[in-house]
Amino acid sequence: MAYNMRDDIKEVYFTEEQLHEKVAELGARITEDYRDKNPLIVSVLKGSYVFMADLTRAIDTPCNVDFMVVSSYGKGTKTSGEVQIIKDIAQPIDGRDLLIVEDILDSGVTLHYLMQILAARGANSIRLCTLLSKPERRKINVDVDYLGFEIPDEFVVGYGLDYAEKYRNLPYIGVLKPYVYGGE
Numbered sequence: 001m002a003y004n005m006r007d008d009i010k011e012v013y014f015t016e017e018q019l020h021e022k023v024a025e026l027g028a029r030i031t032e033d034y035r036d037k038n039p040l041i042v043s044v045l046k047g048s049y050v051f052m053a054d055l056t057r058a059i060d061t062p063c064n065v066d067f068m069v070v071s072s073y074g075k076g077t078k079t080s081g082e083v084q085i086i087k088d089i090a091q092p093i094d095g096r097d098l099l100i101v102e103d104i105l106d107s108g109v110t111l112h113y114l115m116q117i118l119a120a121r122g123a124n125s126i127r128l129c130t131l132l133s134k135p136e137r138r139k140i141n142v143d144v145d146y147l148g149f150e151i152p153d154e155f156v157v158g159y160g161l162d163y164a165e166k167y168r169n170l171p172y173i174g175v176l177k178p179y180v181y182g183g184e
């Protein structure tokens with residue numbers, strides 16, 4: 001029988017409809033808050049690319065978009081907190097109102113340091129919008145201004161989120177069947 005990616009999903013956490021509804025709600029709030037501010041909306045790749053595409057189209061005020069790629073290394077060790085910028089924003093940010101868009105907030109380490117780096121460049125304001133948050137996993141407190149959903153400490157895929165670079169193209173968010181990880 002043909003293999004369908006969706007057969008690997010044990011449970012759907014958020015359906016396309018639920019995601020669409022939440023994105024519309026967040027977009028409406030952001031539209032109100034950033035009216036006439038021409039915010040710079042920055043997404044951290046790759047996990048947030050689907051959320052970013054939907055969210056920006058739910059925002060009805062002029063804005064600019066840009067993308068960053070970062071990698072955090074030394075997680076869980078003394079050197080944790082080092083954030084390496086692999087791809088930077090292509091424009092100056094001094095005086096700009098920044099909205100960082102993330103797929104999921106986990107330990108908070110990457111975002112904590114990323115926001116420090118951006119603040120040091122003289123942004124007028126920096127806010128954070130994350131689709132998902134796993135509060136149980138937090139190591140460093142990060143203030144979230146716009147939150148989609150809180151989830152328990154389970155690995156989720158879909159809507160941009162991957163396991164081993166797969167499942168980003170699932171239109172909903174779910175958890176994988178154990179055999180995918182090499183279990184039974």
Ligand code: XMP
Nearest residue numbers: 105106107108109110111154155156161162
């Ligand atoms: P922090 O620094 O908050 O990093 O620990 C968050 C990053 O961790 C990854 N992550 C996940 N990726 N499903 C994923 O596909 C998950 O359930 C998950 N939990 C954490 C993700 O790359 C995120 O940007």
Ligand code: MG
Nearest residue numbers: 047161162163
């Ligand atoms: Mg990932």
